[in-house]
Every structure is written in C-alpha cells, then in structure tokens.
Amino acid sequence: MEDTEDLNIIKILIATDTHLGYMDKDPVRGNDSLNTFEEILSIAVEKKVDMLLLGGDLFHDNKPSRWTLYKTMELMREYCLGERPCFLEILSDQSVNFPSNRFGCVNYEDANYNVSIPVFVIHGNHDDPSGDGNLCALDILSVAGLLNYFGRADDIENIKVTPILLEKGTTRLALYGLGNVRDERLYRTFLNQKVQFLRPVESPDDWFNLFVIHQNRVNRGPKNYIPESFLANFFHLVVWGHEHDCFIEPEFREAGNFYISQPGSTIATSLTEGEALPKHVGLLQIRGVEFNLKKILLKTVRPFFAAEVSLSDSGIDPHSTDEVRNFLFKEVSSILSEATEARGLEEAGVKIRPLLPLIRLKVEYSGGYTPFNIARFGQHFNDKVANPNDILLFYKRRGFCDPQGG
Amino acid sequence: MEDTEDLNIIKILIATDTHLGYMDKDPVRGNDSLNTFEEILSIAVEKKVDMLLLGGDLFHDNKPSRWTLYKTMELMREYCLGERPCFLEILSDQSVNFPSNRFGCVNYEDANYNVSIPVFVIHGNHDDPSGDGNLCALDILSVAGLLNYFGRADDIENIKVTPILLEKGTTRLALYGLGNVRDERLYRTFLNQKVQFLRPVESPDDWFNLFVIHQNRVNRGPKNYIPESFLANFFHLVVWGHEHDCFIEPEFREAGNFYISQPGSTIATSLTEGEALPKHVGLLQIRGVEFNLKKILLKTVRPFFAAEVSLSDSGIDPHSTDEVRNFLFKEVSSILSEATEARGLEEAGVKIRPLLPLIRLKVEYSGGYTPFNIARFGQHFNDKVANPNDILLFYKRRGFCDPQGG
Ligand SMILES: [Mn+2]
Ligand SMILES: [Mn+2]
Ligand SMILES: [Mn+2]
Ligand SMILES: [Mn+2]
Numbered sequence: 011m012e013d014t015e016d017l018n019i020i021k022i023l024i025a026t027d028t029h030l031g032y033m034d035k036d037p038v039r040g041n042d043s044l045n046t047f048e049e050i051l052s053i054a055v056e057k058k059v060d061m062l063l064l065g066g067d068l069f070h071d072n073k074p075s076r077w078t079l080y081k082t083m084e085l086m087r088e089y090c091l092g093e094r095p096c097f098l099e100i101l102s103d104q105s106v107n108f109p110s111n112r113f114g115c116v117n118y119e120d121a122n123y124n125v126s127i128p129v130f131v132i133h134g135n136h137d138d139p140s141g142d143g144n145l146c147a148l149d150i151l152s153v154a155g156l157l158n159y160f161g162r163a164d165d166i167e168n169i170k171v172t173p174i175l176l177e178k179g180t181t182r183l184a185l186y187g188l189g190n191v192r193d194e195r196l197y198r199t200f201l202n203q204k205v206q207f208l209r210p211v212e213s214p215d216d217w218f219n220l221f222v223i224h225q226n227r228v229n230r231g232p233k234n235y236i237p238e239s240f241l242a243n244f245f246h247l248v249v250w251g252h253e254h255d256c257f258i259e260p261e262f263r264e265a266g267n268f269y270i271s272q273p274g275s276t277i278a279t280s281l282t283e284g285e286a287l288p289k290h291v292g293l294l295q296i297r298g299v300e301f302n303l304k305k306i307l308l309k310t311v312r313p314f315f316a317a318e319v320s321l322s323d324s325g326i327d328p329h330s331t332d333e334v335r336n337f338l339f340k341e342v343s344s345i346l347s348e349a350t351e352a353r354g355l356e357e358a359g360v361k362i363r364p365l366l367p368l369i370r371l372k373v374e375y376s377g378g379y380t381p382f383n384i385a386r387f388g389q390h391f392n393d394k395v396a397n398p399n400d401i402l403l404f405y406k407r408r409g410f411c412d413p414q415g416g
Numbered sequence: 417m418e419d420t421e422d423l424n425i426i427k428i429l430i431a432t433d434t435h436l437g438y439m440d441k442d443p444v445r446g447n448d449s450l451n452t453f454e455e456i457l458s459i460a461v462e463k464k465v466d467m468l469l470l471g472g473d474l475f476h477d478n479k480p481s482r483w484t485l486y487k488t489m490e491l492m493r494e495y496c497l498g499e500r501p502c503f504l505e506i507l508s509d510q511s512v513n514f515p516s517n518r519f520g521c522v523n524y525e526d527a528n529y530n531v532s533i534p535v536f537v538i539h540g541n542h543d544d545p546s547g548d549g550n551l552c553a554l555d556i557l558s559v560a561g562l563l564n565y566f567g568r569a570d571d572i573e574n575i576k577v578t579p580i581l582l583e584k585g586t587t588r589l590a591l592y593g594l595g596n597v598r599d600e601r602l603y604r605t606f607l608n609q610k611v612q613f614l615r616p617v618e619s620p621d622d623w624f625n626l627f628v629i630h631q632n633r634v635n636r637g638p639k640n641y642i643p644e645s646f647l648a649n650f651f652h653l654v655v656w657g658h659e660h661d662c663f664i665e666p667e668f669r670e671a672g673n674f675y676i677s678q679p680g681s682t683i684a685t686s687l688t689e690g691e692a693l694p695k696h697v698g699l700l701q702i703r704g705v706e707f708n709l710k711k712i713l714l715k716t717v718r719p720f721f722a723a724e725v726s727l728s729d730s731g732i733d734p735h736s737t738d739e740v741r742n743f744l745f746k747e748v749s750s751i752l753s754e755a756t757e758a759r760g761l762e763e764a765g766v767k768i769r770p771l772l773p774l775i776r777l778k779v780e781y782s783g784g785y786t787p788f789n790i791a792r793f794g795q796h797f798n799d800k801v802a803n804p805n806d807i808l809l810f811y812k813r814r815g816f817c818d819p820q821g822g
Contacts, residue, residue, distance in 0.1 A: 076551050077548050077551060080555055087561070093527070113493065122498060122529065143482060150485060150556075153489045153493060154493075156560075
C-alpha cells in the first residue's frame with residue numbers, strides 16, 4: 011500500500027502514553043510532554059490521517075494541573091479542529107459506544123464543531139475515572155468536543171466490549187477499546203469468561219478488527235498482567251498501551267493469532283533502559299482486512315542515554331571513595347560527550363530542538379564499595395544534563411526483575 | 417422599547433455570582449447552583465439575546481471539582497452552541513481585548529464553532545487567576561470555545577480598561593470589564609489615577625458605555641471598597657457584581673453620573689437577610705444610547721427564609737433551657753409552615769421544583785441565656801429543611817456591622 015489519498019484506505023496515527031504534564035513544574039523538562047504531543051498532532055495533520063488513536067495515559071496525573079489541561083486543549087483545538095472533512099462514516103449505535111455522551115455523537119458529527127482530526131482515546135491507569143463524579147480528565151476534553159473517549163467498562167465483573175464500526179469506501183473497521191482495569195481484576199474476569207468482544211452481525215469477516223488495550227503485557231507476577239492468549243483471536247491487530255518500551259513494529263503472535271504493535275510511551279517517565287529506545291508513533295493504513303504500519307521517529311523527544319558499570323570490574327580499591335567518584339565522573343562525562351556528538355549529528359541533518367540530555371548510569375557496587383551523595387555528584391553536570399539530581403543509581407545485583415509498566 | 421426582534425437593539429442577559437459548584441458535595445443542595453445556571457441559560461435562549469454577560473464568581477471554588485467543571489461545560493455546550501447566528505459585529509482589536517487568546521477572536525467568530533449565545537465573563541474573587549500558570553477556571557472554558565473571558569488587568573498598579581466595541585444595526589456598544597482585584601489595591605490604584613478607561617477615538621459620544629465590575633460596593637472599612645465616584649462618569653450603566661443582595665433595578669447615582677444595576681447572586685452562599693431577597697437576572701435592551709432593563713425572577717432558586725428573635729423579649733426564664741428550645745422549635749416550625757404554604761401557592765401558579773427550604777433564625781441571647789447544640793436541635797427538621805445543621809444562629813447584639821460581600 012502506498013501513502014496516497016486512496017478513499018478506500020483508513021489512515022490512523024497510533025500513539026500512546028504521552029503522559030502530558032509529566033514533571034510540568036520542572037524548569038528544564040516541564041514542557042517535554044507537550045512539545046512531543048504537539049509533534050504528534052502535527053504529524054497527524056501532515057499525514058492527513060482519518061483518526062488519531064491514543065492508547066491511554068494521555069495525562070500523567072489523574073488531576074492534571076490547570077496549565078497542562080489548558081495547554082493540551084489549546085493544542086487540540088489548534089490541530090484537530092478545522093475545515094477538512096472527515097471521511098469515516100460511523101455505523102454503530104453511538105449511544106452504546108459513548109454512553110456518557112449527552113450529545114449523542116462523535117465530535118466530528120456534531121454540527122456545532124468543525125473537526126478535521128478525530129481523536130479516539132481510551133484511559134490508562136494514570137488518567138482513569140476516579141471518585142469525583144466517576145469522571146476522568148478525558149471527560150473534560152470530550153465535553154469540550156476535542157476528543158472521543160471510549161472503551162470504559164462500567165461493570166468490571168462482566169465486560170462487554172462493543173466496537174465502534176467505521177467505514178471509509180470499501181474498508182470497514184471495527185474499533186475495540188478497553189480502558190485500563192487493575193490487572194488482577196481483569197485477569198480474573200477473563201478467567202471467568204466474562205469479557206465479551208461483540209461482533210457485527212452482518213458479514214463479520216469483512217471487518218478489520220482493531221483492539222486497543224492498556225494493561226501489563228509483561229508478566230509482573232501471577233495474574234498481574236494480561237496474557238495475549240486471553241484476547242479474542244479474531245483481531246487483526248492489537249495496539250498495546252501502558253508498556254513504555256517502543257516495540258511498535260507489528261509482531262505476529264501465535265498465541266492470539268493476531269499482530270501486536272506496542273508503540274511505547276512518547277516521553278521517558280522512568281530512567282530505565284527500555285525508555286532509552288528511540289520513541290515512535292505509527293502510521294497505520296488499513297485497506298479491507300489488510301494493514302501496514304509505518305513507524306515514524308519522534309524528533310522532539312529529549313535524548314536519553316542509559317549505561318551501566320560494575321565497580322568491582324574497575325579494579326579500584328573499595329575504600330578509596332574519591333577514586334570511585336572520579337571514575338564515575340569520567341564515565342558520565344564520556345556518555346555526555348557521546349550525547350553531545352550525537353546531537354550535533356542530528357542537528358546537522360534534521361532540525362532538532364537542542365535539548366539537554368537525560369543520563370542514567372547504573373552503578374553496581376557489591377564488593378565493599380559505599381554509595382555516596384548522588385545529588386552533590388550531579389551538581390557538576392548542572393546545565394549539561396537535564397536530570398543532574400539522579401544521574402547515578404547505585405544498586406546491588408540480585409535476581410532478575412522486570413521493570414514496571416507505566 | 418418593546419421586546420421585539422429589532423435589529424437595532426442589542427439584547428443582553430445580565431447575571432452574576434452564579435457560584436457554580438457551591439456545596440456540590442451536599443446531598444440536598446449539591447445541584448442548586450447548576451440548576452439555576454441552566455435556568456439562566458434557558459432564559460438566554462428563550463429571549464434570543466445577543467449576549468449573556470456574567471459579572472464574576474461564575475465558579476464558587478478557584479479549582480472547581482471535576483464534576484462541576486464538566487457539568488458547566490456540558491450545559492454551556494448544550495445551550496450556547498447552535499446554528500442561530502450572532503448579530504454583534506466586533507470592531508475593536510481583539511488581540512487587545514483578549515490578549516491570552518491564541519485563536520485571536522471571540523468564540524462566535526471562530527469558524528470551527530457554531531455559537532448561538534456568546535457569553536462574556538469577567539472573573540470574581542472566587543474564580544480569579546492563581547498560581548498555576550496564572551490561569552483561572554474561566555480560561556479552560558475559554559479555550560474550549562464556550563465563553564469569552566475579558567477584563568483581566570495584568571498590571572494592578574497601572575490599569576488600562578480597553579472596551580470591546582460591538583455594533584448591531586445602528587447601536588454601538590462599548591463593553592468595559594474589570595475582573596476582581598483586591599479592594600485595597602484597586603482603591604490605591606484609583607487614588608493614584610492609574611486606572612484608565614479608554615474610549616473609542618471616533619465619535620465617542622455615539623457609544624453606549626457599559627461597565628461590569630466585581631468589587632465591594634458597600635463600605636467595609638477604609639479603602640476596602642470602591643466608591644462609585646471613582647468610576648468614569650461617561651458610563652451609561654454599571655453592572656456591579658460581587659454584592660449578593662439583588663438590587664437589579666437600575667438606580668441613577670449622582671456621584672458617578674450613571675445608573676447602577678446590582679443583579680446579586682443567583683444562589684445564597686450565606687444565610688444573611690440580603691440573600692433572602694428574591695433572586696433575579698436582567699434583560700437589558702440597548703438602542704442607541706438608551707437602555708431599559710427588565711428583571712426576570714429566577715424560579716429554580718431554593719426558597720430561603722430569614723427571621724430573627726430576641727430571647728429577652730420572650731419572657732422565658734434564662735435558666736430554663738428546655739423552654740427556650742421549645743420556643744425556638746415553635747418559631748422555626750411556624751416559618752416552615754409559612755414556607756410550605758408559599759411553596760404551595762407558587763406551585764399552583766408557575767411550575768417550581770419542590771425544594772426543601774433554607775431557614776435561618778437569628779437568636780439574640782443577651783440577658784443570661786445559654787446557647788445550646790444547634791446541630792442536635794436541627795435533627796428535628798431533617799427532611800423538612802435543606803440546612804438542618806445551621807438553622808439557628810446565636811448572637812449577641814453589638815454595634816452595626818455590614819455583611820461581607822461574596
Ligand atoms: Mn499505564
Ligand atoms: Mn504509561
Ligand atoms: Mn465575589
Ligand atoms: Mn460572589
């Protein structure tokens with residue numbers, strides 16, 4: 011499939027875990043999440059997609075700051091409203107797809123709004139509905155006509171996932187979504203066979219079945235994840251949110267008989283190795299029941315370099331703290347000069363904002379070494395590194411442990 | 417002037433101090449503020465006004481709950497968006513009128529929104545911009561295209577109030593607004609002659625000059641109010657927010673050479689006598705430099721009855737607490753039966769929601785009487801009164817003291 015204006019191709023930009031407002035009080039990193047969100051929105055406009063599909067954790071905080079909420083709405087109003095018509099015809103019962111929507115339709119069918127890029131969103135664990143009227147921040151954006159919030163299960167013991175049925179030319183898309191549910195509970199509901207994925211009655215095999223989910227994919231303890239095999243095997247593609255490592259290339263999974271694309275977060279919210287992978291969004295093109303996904307590198311993401319050293323390999327006397335400090339200082343300096351060099355190269359090519367990098371050096375210190383004050387150590391790298399206070403992470407090797415999802 | 421569709425008449429619904437979200441956790445009174453706001457919006461639609469002008473304290477809390485924010489936006493989307501065109505042409509430089517608006521225009525001129533009732537709002541002391549990015553809740557509604565937030569002074573020491581210049585047929589309106597500033601500071605800025613009200617250069621005398629302000633009007637201590645004489649004397653009408661007592665009938669004030677309309681709050685946020693006055697909004701009609709204001713009784717406002725007794729007038733022995741309690745019980749019961757009767761009459765006439773009344777009995781207890789537990793006393797009136805916990809207010813008469821503004 012070519013990247014054309016084919017009226018039988020549904021074009022969807024997929025992204026997840028934008029964590030808007032992450033560290034929004036930080037003088038250096040405060041705008042990172044919004045900068046990248048703006049990049050994603052501008053890609054959506056440039057690629058003339060039919061839809062932007064977001065896989066949860068749009069916001070980092072359950073109650074985003076007023077500033078973050080305002081800036082998010084400002085960006086969405088700027089990029090997602092406009093004259094360009096939307097070609098997706100909606101065939102399903104919208105009162106079922108969007109039960110809490112008093113206005114009875116997706117935003118681009120509301121005559122009072124001009125929507126050029128419809129945004130469809132599920133909630134993640136960071137921005138799920140909470141006590142206050144059982145609303146989430148996404149509901150505010152939804153009532154403002156800026157997005158279409160779907161996939162919310164009202165009864166966790168008995169979940170019916172009803173697809174949004176969309177048509178463009180000869181292509182028909184059944185879009186399934188399930189906002190985050192605590193993994194243990196959802197695991198149990200699956201075991202009890204109380205998760206149903208409803209299918210269109212008429213010619214169900216003619217639909218492209220896309221599912222977006224926001225759960226642990228990695229096994230983080232018994233029942234603390236959702237095995238791929240639990241999901242319905244009629245899906246063509248599953249977009250998996252919540253896991254921050256970018257494995258966006260669709261991978262065929264025998265267990266479920268579908269492809270999985272794990273876009274990963276668009277901002278590093280932890281300084282783990284997985285978050286240091288280059289971050290992407292995906293341009294998904296669907297024609298009939300075939301698809302193709304082109305990954306697009308995000309250029310506004312703050313550079314992040316993760317490395318690891320073991321002090322016992324260094325040959326330094328464990329009692330000579332000064333020598334250890336000097337050794338680590340050189341290690342970090344060397345990562346930093348690599349980073350600076352990489353940035354220079356990138357800038358020569360594409361226009362990239364000159365951002366201070368994030369650096370994380372994990373320091374294995376078994377063998378009698380003593381950790382020291384990492385904040386003081388970091389002062390040397392003020393104005394050179396975006397995270398001077400936590401460059402170093404001292405640890406002792408134990409068993410294997412998977413990083414947390416985000 | 418008749419209530420017609422005269423294309424030379426600018427029709428404005430004026431209201432203030434809606435205090436949305438006031439007591440929104442209260443099981444009985446939780447929806448009062450939103451119910452009345454919905455009534456106001458439906459009057460605006462019914463009267464086909466060109467504008468709804470709100471004089472501050474739209475929200476009760478600086479950070480409204482998610483529920484209140486959501487319901488407010490839902491109501492405004494329902495009542496203020498629509499196909500009906502707006503006839504107000506804007507002649508002033510909008511980037512000066514709305515400096516923080518990235519979209520460069522009033523909501524009804526934005527091609528991406530269909531606005532049928534433009535809402536113009538200044539902030540009050542309850543919903544003023546605060547620390548978080550120096551934004552207020554009104555900014556969220558503004559970026560959502562639901563209202564036009566104006567009258568914010570950036571430099572309190574040097575205030576320039578620039579009018580929004582609007583035209584409909586032969587009528588030209590200069591709309592001035594000043595969001596709340598701490599009274600002492602604004603008083604000083606006025607004294608320093610650093611408050612300027614700018615006027616249109618061309619034929620300044622052809623404009624109807626309307627000013628909306630949200631400050632103490634009552635003298636609550638030296639410099640803790642704004643004397644009417646401070647204001648520019650070219651105004652035709654001043655709409656004064658913040659004072660909750662309804663004195664909406666325009667009153668000519670020699671000191672300023674203008675009329676003042678004080679709409680008062682649309683919900684009682686304190687149980688003072690002033691808040692027990694019937695609550696109104698005003699239908700302002702302007703033709704040329706003449707105006708007329710018709711007050712409209714709000715029918716959804718919870719009935720509130722305020723009364724006062726002096727125990728020393730009762731002849732009861734100060735040591736006989738039971739007798740005092742019985743006496744007050746009878747007093748409250750008598751107010752309540754009056755209230756119930758009044759409600760019956762109202763219901764026979766116009767359709768009114770059957771609301772439990774608010775009752776406040778002020779009890780002057782000098783002369784050796786002892787106050788008792790008012791919450792326990794109120795238990796007798798659960799399910800009969802909306803505020804069982806604070807029906808009684810024991811006090812001792814001192815000097816004269818003005819109630820606070822709200
Ligand atoms: Mn997550
Ligand atoms: Mn996440
Ligand atoms: Mn006020
Ligand atoms: Mn008020």
